[in-house]
Amino acid sequence: MLKQGPVWALGTMSGTSLDGVDAAMLRTDGEEILEFGESAYLERGEADRRRIAAAFGRWPGEPGVEAVAELIETEHARLLSRFEGYELVGFHGQTLAHEPRGRGTHQAGDGQVLAEVLGQPVVWDFRSSDVELGGEGAPLAPFFHHACARWIGAEGPLAFLNLGGVGNLTWVDPRPGSPLAEGAILAFDTGPANAPLNDLVQARLGQGYDAGGALAATGVIDEEIVARFLRHPFFFKRPPKSLDRNDFPDLARWLDGLDDGDAAATLCAVAAASVAVGLEHCPEAPGEILVTGGGRHHPVMMSELSRRCGCPVRPVEAVGLDGDMLEAQAFAYLAVRVARGLPTSCRATTGVAAAVGGGRISRPDGVQLAGDRPGLGRPVTSGGDI
Ligand SMILES: Nc1ncnc2c1ncn2[C@@H]1O[C@H](COP(=O)(O)OP(=O)(O)OP(=O)(O)O)[C@@H](O)[C@H]1O
Numbered sequence: 001m002l003k004q005g006p007v008w009a010l011g012t013m014s015g016t017s018l019d020g021v022d023a024a025m026l027r028t029d030g031e032e033i034l035e036f037g038e039s040a041y042l043e044r045g046e047a048d049r050r051r052i053a054a055a056f057g058r059w060p061g062e063p064g065v066e067a068v069a070e071l072i073e074t075e076h077a078r079l080l081s082r083f084e085g086y087e088l089v090g091f092h093g094q095t096l097a098h099e100p101r102g103r104g105t106h107q108a109g110d111g112q113v114l115a116e117v118l119g120q121p122v123v124w125d126f127r128s129s130d131v132e133l134g135g136e137g138a139p140l141a142p143f144f145h146h147a148c149a150r151w152i153g154a155e156g157p158l159a160f161l162n163l164g165g166v167g168n169l170t171w172v173d174p175r176p177g178s179p180l181a182e183g184a185i186l187a188f189d190t191g192p193a194n195a196p197l198n199d200l201v202q203a204r205l206g207q208g209y210d211a212g213g214a215l216a217a218t219g220v221i222d223e224e225i226v227a228r229f230l231r232h233p234f235f236f237k238r239p240p241k242s243l244d245r246n247d248f249p250d251l252a253r254w255l256d257g258l259d260d261g262d263a264a265a266t267l268c269a270v271a272a273a274s275v276a277v278g279l280e281h282c283p284e285a286p287g288e289i290l291v292t293g294g295g296r297h298h299p300v301m302m303s304e305l306s307r308r309c310g311c312p313v314r315p316v317e318a319v320g321l322d323g324d325m326l327e328a329q330a331f332a333y334l335a336v337r338v339a340r341g342l343p344t345s346c347r348a349t350t351g352v353a354a355a356v357g358g359g360r361i362s363r364p365d366g367v368q369l370a371g372d373r374p375g376l377g378r379p380v381t382s383g384g385d386i
C-alpha cells in the first residue's frame with residue numbers, strides 16, 4: 001500500500017516532438033502540490049529520434065514497435081536511475097499512435113520492466129481506460145493544471161497552454177468553492193504547435209527546430225493560409241477533442257510555394273491562431289495564458305499568441321513554475337491519484353462519460369511471463385493496491 005498523506009513521486013514525459021525524456025519529482029497527496037523536487041532531462045540522439053518517428057502511427061505487434069518500446073524503457077531506466085527518495089513512478093511512455101475513436105491509444109514502453117529495474121511501483125498506460133470509456137484519452141495534464149492554479153494562488157480563471165508538438169489548453173477556475181469538475185475546468189488540444197515547424201526546418205534546412213525563432217523572425221505570415229487552415233473541421237468541433245501529431249497532413253503541402261522564413265512564420269501564426277479560436281470554447285475569458293512546453297521559447301509563436309488572444313500571454317516561469325518539467329510533474333501527480341483511486345480525467349477534460357482514474361500499476365515483484373521481455377502481457381494490479 002502507498003502510505004497515507006503526501007509522498008514523493010517521480011513523473012516522466014517523452015513527448016511528441018521526440019527531443020528527449022523529462023523526469024521530475026513532486027511531493028503530493030494527489031490533491032495538493034506540496035513541493036517541487038529535482039528534475040532531469042535525457043536528450044535523445046538523432047538516430048533514435050528517427051527510429052521512433054518511423055514507428056509513428058503503429059500499434060503493438062506491428063513492425064519496429066517492439067524495438068521502440070525497448071528503446072523507451074532503456075532511456076527511462078537510465079534517466080530514472082539517477083533519482084532517489086521517491087515511492088512511486090508515473091511513466092507516460094512514448095505515444096506512437098492515438099485514435100480514440102478508432103483503434104485506441106498507444107504509448108510505447110512497458111511499466112513492468114521499469115518497476116523491476118527501479119525497484120519501485122510504476123503507474124503507466126494512463127490513457128487507455130479513458131479511451132475505453134469513450135473519452136479522448138487526452139489531455140491528462142488538466143487536473144494537475146488546476147492544482148498548479150491553486151498552488152500559485154490564482155484568484156480567477158486562467159489558462160495553461162502547452163506548446164509541445166501539438167498544442168493543448170486547460171482553462172481553470174481555481175476560486176474556492178469551484179470544485180474540480182465541469183464549470184471549473186475545460187481542456188482540449190488546440191491544434192498543431194511545434195511539430196509542423198520542426199518538420200519544416202528539418203525538411204528544408206536539416207535542423208531539428210527553429211532555435212530562438214531565428215527563421216520565423218525573417219518571414220512574413222501568409223494570412224490566407226492561416227484563414228484557410230482554420231476552416232478545418234477540427235476547429236468547429238466543440239471540446240473535448242484531441243489530436244495525433246500528424247493529424248493535419250495537408251498543411252505542409254500548402255507551404256510549398258513559400259520561402260523558408262515565410263513558411264516558418266506562417267506555421268507560428270497557425271499555431272497561435274488555433275489557440276485564439278479555441279479560446280471561444282472557454283466558459284469565461286481567461287485572465288491570462290500561462291505557456292508551458294518548448295514553444296514558449298519561440299519568440300514569434302509567443303508574439304503571435306499575444307497579438308491574437310486578447311489577454312496577457314506569459315511563460316509559466318512568470319509564476320514560479322518550470323515549463324520544461326510541467327508535464328513530467330503532471331504524471332507524478334497523476335500517478336499518486338491513480339494509486340489513491342482518484343480520478344485523472346472527467347467529461348470536461350477528455351469527454352469521458354464519468355470521472356475515471358486511468359493507469360495500470362506494476363509492482364517490482366510482478367510475475368514474469370516466459371518470453372524474452374519480462375512483464376509483457378502479465379496482469380497488473382489496479383488503483384490503490386500497490
Ligand atoms: N529555444 C527554442 N527555440 C524555439 N523552439 C524551441 C526552443 N526550445 C524548444 N523549442 C520547441 O519546442 C519543442 C519541444 O517542446 P516540448 O518539449 O514541450 O515538446 P514535447 O513535450 O515533446 O511535446 P508534446 O507536449 O506535444 O508531447 C522543440 O521540438 C522545438 O520545436
Ligand SMILES: CC(=O)N[C@H]1[C@@H]2OC[C@@H](O2)[C@@H](O)[C@@H]1O[C@H](C)C(=O)O
Binds near residue numbers: 139140162
Ligand atoms: C495522446 C498524447 O500523447 N497526447 C499528448 C500530446 O502532447 C500534447 C498533447 O498531445 C496532449 O494531448 C498530450 O499530452 C499531454 C501531456 C496531456 O495529456 O495533457
